[in-house]
Amino acid sequence: MTTSIALEAEVIRICQDLIRIPSVNFGDGKGDEKAIADYVRASLAEVGIESTIYESAPGRCNVIARIPGRDSQRAGLVVHGHLDVVPVNADDWSVDPFCGEIIDGVIWGRGAVDMKNMDAMILATVRQWSRTGYLPPRDIVLAFFADEEAGGIYGSHWLVDKHPELFAGCSEAVSEVGGFSVTVGGGKRLYMIETAEKGIHWMKLTAHGRAGHGSVMNDENALTRLTEAVAKIGNHQWPQRYSTTVKALFKSVAAATGKTYDEKDLRPLLSEVGFAARMIAATLQNTANPTMLEAGYKANVIPSSASAVIDGRFIPGFEDELNETIKTLIGPHIVVETITRDKALEVPFKGDLVDAMCNAILKEDAEAIPVPYLMSGGTDNKALAELGIIGYGFSPLKLDENFDFMAMFHGVDERVPVEGLTFGVRVLKDFLENC
Numbered sequence: 001m002t003t004s005i006a007l008e009a010e011v012i013r014i015c016q017d018l019i020r021i022p023s024v025n026f027g028d029g030k031g032d033e034k035a036i037a038d039y040v041r042a043s044l045a046e047v048g049i050e051s052t053i054y055e056s057a058p059g060r061c062n063v064i065a066r067i068p069g070r071d072s073q074r075a076g077l078v079v080h081g082h083l084d085v086v087p088v089n090a091d092d093w094s095v096d097p098f099c100g101e102i103i104d105g106v107i108w109g110r111g112a113v114d115m116k117n118m119d120a121m122i123l124a125t126v127r128q129w130s131r132t133g134y135l136p137p138r139d140i141v142l143a144f145f146a147d148e149e150a151g152g153i154y155g156s157h158w159l160v161d162k163h164p165e166l167f168a169g170c171s172e173a174v175s176e177v178g179g180f181s182v183t184v185g186g187g188k189r190l191y192m193i194e195t196a197e198k199g200i201h202w203m204k205l206t207a208h209g210r211a212g213h214g215s216v217m218n219d220e221n222a223l224t225r226l227t228e229a230v231a232k233i234g235n236h237q238w239p240q241r242y243s244t245t246v247k248a249l250f251k252s253v254a255a256a257t258g259k260t261y262d263e264k265d266l267r268p269l270l271s272e273v274g275f276a277a278r279m280i281a282a283t284l285q286n287t288a289n290p291t292m293l294e295a296g297y298k299a300n301v302i303p304s305s306a307s308a309v310i311d312g313r314f315i316p317g318f319e320d321e322l323n324e325t326i327k328t329l330i331g332p333h334i335v336v337e338t339i340t341r342d343k344a345l346e347v348p349f350k351g352d353l354v355d356a357m358c359n360a361i362l363k364e365d366a367e368a369i370p371v372p373y374l375m376s377g378g379t380d381n382k383a384l385a386e387l388g389i390i391g392y393g394f395s396p397l398k399l400d401e402n403f404d405f406m407a408m409f410h411g412v413d414e415r416v417p418v419e420g421l422t423f424g425v426r427v428l429k430d431f432l433e434n435c
Contacts (some may be wrong), residue, residue, distance in 0.1 A: 008422040018119055047130035062083075067137055076138055086149050121395065173394060176196055196372070197378050204337045205229060205308045207305065213301070233330070395428070396428060
């Protein structure tokens with residue numbers, strides 16, 4: 001078996017194994033990554049790579065290993081993934097959500113794209129290195145984090161706060177949701193490398209009012225106050241705000257498709273980016289989506305308070321605009337409490353690391369057009385940024401133009417194409433050997 005075939009076979013097997021471990025994160029501290037952390041540590045130990053599990057709370061496990069490079073005087077690279085996945089409603093799925101089976105050329109199961117595919121690529125690559133005695137050009141810190149799906153409180157943020165020494169000497173990092181292909185007009189393939197992330201502000205709104213009997217009029221009804229505010233937030237039309245990264249992406253889209261680039265309004269070009277349009281549209285403005293409501297305990301009792309949760313995301317440089325707009329919309333009777341707040345990130349699409357990413361993609365797809373993009377969500381790169389580590393999204397996948405990649409994230413029937421995964425591990429391995 002050739003080295004490449006063995007690598008591809010192993011990444012498929014590991015991805016299936018990881019999916020079959022239901023490392024579900026329910027939020028509010030309710031998660032358990034112990035079984036999957038044990039698997040990762042055993043997988044590394046099998047080929048002689050020592051790793052340590054850091055348990056931030058019972059069952060909340062992170063795995064860290066350091067692989068020496070040929071030149072340890074160079075700044076190190078953090079290569080990281082998260083071990084947790086979001087919950088599922090099995091009744092909605094066509095298959096067992098944790099089956100990890102290959103059906104019609106795709107691997108099915110929760111975590112297939114978010115992000116056990118990347119975890120498998122990392123493990124397959126370093127396992128092959130260890131078997132052959134290969135040393136990467138510089139030190140690499142492998143980090144498999146807990147709790148990414150709930151803000152990294154028990155994962156990356158905890159490690160950065162409690163064990164910053166684990167990342168000493170590292171200057172850059174790579175992780176999920178980048179390096180995937182999007183087919184645009186004329187069949188050209190853009191490979192979107194994540195160089196920016198929207199910031200996060202999850203907030204709880206609490207309205208207070210006068211409790212009373214449900215049969216009498218009440219002009220201080222907490223529920224009424226809350227729902228009016230939530231409706232205003234949910235229906236608000238946010239102004240367009242274009243970051244440096246977004247402008248660079250759309251210039252590339254226009255050049256590839258022959259369409260007009262108008263920096264005053266980039267929305268007409270959204271139709272050119274296929275399945276990515278839904279996510280990219282959210283990176284053209286701030287967003288605030290109501291996600292939870294809680295109030296009352298009996299049909300005929302008006303409660304004295306009611307609360308809602310808002311998922312706010314802001315463009316780099318526009319956090320204040322998000323917060324001030326929310327305050328204006330909600331009015332005087334509602335208190336805002338921050339649940340989670342994390343920074344926006346934006347780094348240049350240039351430099352040796354970016355060159356290595358682009359070159360690795362081009363070696364596997366000579367017609368590729370690597371481009372930067374701003375991610376609507378967030379990753380554990382936010383926590384590493386607290387240590388001055390510059391992060392990119394680079395978990396490469398070559399995708400068929402009809403495969404709705406973005407619908408897979410937290411979606412029903414999550415799955416990853418086998419050919420995309422094997423392409424990805426070849427690209428990731430080349431990148432890590434030339435970065």
